[in-house]
Amino acid sequence: MAVSASLHSHGASPLLSSSFPSSRPKPSPSSTTYLYVLSKLRAVRPLRLCPSLRFSSTAVKATTLSAIDPSTTSPPGKDGKLLLEVKDLTAVIAETKQEILKGVNLTVYEGEVHAIMGKNGSGKSTFSKVLVGHPDYEVTGGSMVFKGENLLDMEPEERSLAGLFMSFQTPVEIPGVSNADFLNMAYNARRRKLNQPELGPLEFYAYVCPKLNDLKMSVDFLNRNVNEGFSGGERKRNEILQLAVIGADLAILDEIDSGLDIDALQDVARAVNGLLTAKNSVLMITHYQRLLEFIKPTYIHVMENGKIVKTGDISIAKALEKGGYKAIAER
Numbered sequence: 313m314a315v316s317a318s319l320h321s322h323g324a325s326p327l328l329s330s331s332f333p334s335s336r337p338k339p340s341p342s343s344t345t346y347l348y349v350l351s352k353l354r355a356v357r358p359l360r361l362c363p364s365l366r367f368s369s370t371a372v373k374a375t376t377l378s379a380i381d382p383s384t385t386s387p388p389g390k391d392g393k394l395l396l397e398v399k400d401l402t403a404v405i406a407e408t409k410q411e412i413l414k415g416v417n418l419t420v421y422e423g424e425v426h427a428i429m430g431k432n433g434s435g436k437s438t439f440s441k442v443l444v445g446h447p448d449y450e451v452t453g454g455s456m457v458f459k460g461e462n463l464l465d466m467e468p469e470e471r472s473l474a475g476l477f478m479s480f481q482t483p484v485e486i487p488g489v490s491n492a493d494f495l496n497m498a499y500n501a502r503r504r505k506l507n508q509p510e511l512g513p514l515e516f517y518a519y520v521c522p523k524l525n526d527l528k529m530s531v532d533f534l535n536r537n538v539n540e541g542f543s544g545g546e547r548k549r550n551e552i553l554q555l556a557v558i559g560a561d562l563a564i565l566d567e568i569d570s571g572l573d574i575d576a577l578q579d580v581a582r583a584v585n586g587l588l589t590a591k592n593s594v595l596m597i598t599h600y601q602r603l604l605e606f607i608k609p610t611y612i613h614v615m616e617n618g619k620i621v622k623t624g625d626i627s628i629a630k631a632l633e634k635g636g637y638k639a640i641a642e643r
């Protein structure tokens with residue numbers, strides 16, 4: 313699709329552009345290509361009624377990404393292939409050169425769910441942002457290999473097209489771009505990467521509607537601009553909708569439980585669990601055991617001062633809930 317190709321060539325990843333609020337260079341609004349892209353995007357007229365399109369969803373299913381379509385894959389399993397290997401990773405804030413990550417080691421295999429916990433300011437979000445290539449940080453040492461490829465050699469959009477997805481703690485708005493168009497564009501970018509035919513707006517609606525229903529989101533969310541005027545909880549659901557639509561081999565979820573009421577937490581957790589297969593993995597950051605009751609982790613890691621200092625099972629979260637980080641230090 314010419315629209316996303318143009319946007320892509322200007323460095324705005326359709327998969328990540330909603331996520332980098334600050335310093336990542338975006339196309340200037342005065343750039344003719346950007347204006348062209350926006351005009352194309354606005355020309356795609358949104359449809360309003362999901363249910364009337366359900367009849368065609370079977371036909372579309374055959375063209376969805378088999379690698380990430382939960383209906384074609386099995387539940388999480390053990391002994392999967394190596395997905396992510398991080399060794400002695402150090403990183404600084406690009407502007408100030410202050411070191412935040414001080415030697416992170418983490419290995420994730422297919423089919424695993426990893427949770428990272430840790431005190432405020434210990435470096436959890438920084439670690440996840442460094443993984444996806446956020447421009448606020450510079451890697452100063454160590455390595456990050458994802459599916460056999462060196463992440464340091466890849467631009468943020470290449471990382472996302474390779475199957476790395478990140479849901480940010482505070483998802484940003486994209487004024488003037490509807491959720492439907494954004495999702496359609498991002499999904500088609502991934503399909504192109506996998507040499508699969510793109511979906512037109514009608515087919516895409518049939519594909520996305522069941523996912524909206526799973527997340528108990530109204531179809532109106534498709535017609536609204538990305539995150540514009542969304543409540544905190546709606547933004548979180550919207551992030552998971554993006555994940556459900558685009559799919560990922562490794563989904564990094566930064567505090568998806570924050571700001572969610574208990575029903576919303578269950579809806580989001582159910583949706584994430586529904587996406588888990590033996591071939592993909594989740595790395596989630598959370599402060600609370602309650603999320604881990606819904607999305608069962610294979611491992612829990614504790615981060616302290618820019619390093620993972622402890623790894624274990626759910627008992628770590630239970631000990632934390634009971635006695636705080638002091639209890640963990642004493643174990």
Ligand SMILES: Nc1ncnc2c1ncn2[C@@H]1O[C@H](COP(=O)(O)OP(=O)(O)OP(=O)(O)O)[C@@H](O)[C@H]1O
Nearest residue numbers: 405412430431432433434435436437438439448481
């Ligand atoms: N872009 C930045 N500019 C300045 N300081 C930063 C930046 N990014 C991270 N930091 C600092 O790095 C430290 C680690 O921040 P980070 O957000 O990674 O912590 P965290 O473990 O995710 O915390 P929380 O649990 O509160 O979300 C903090 O002291 C934070 O202020």
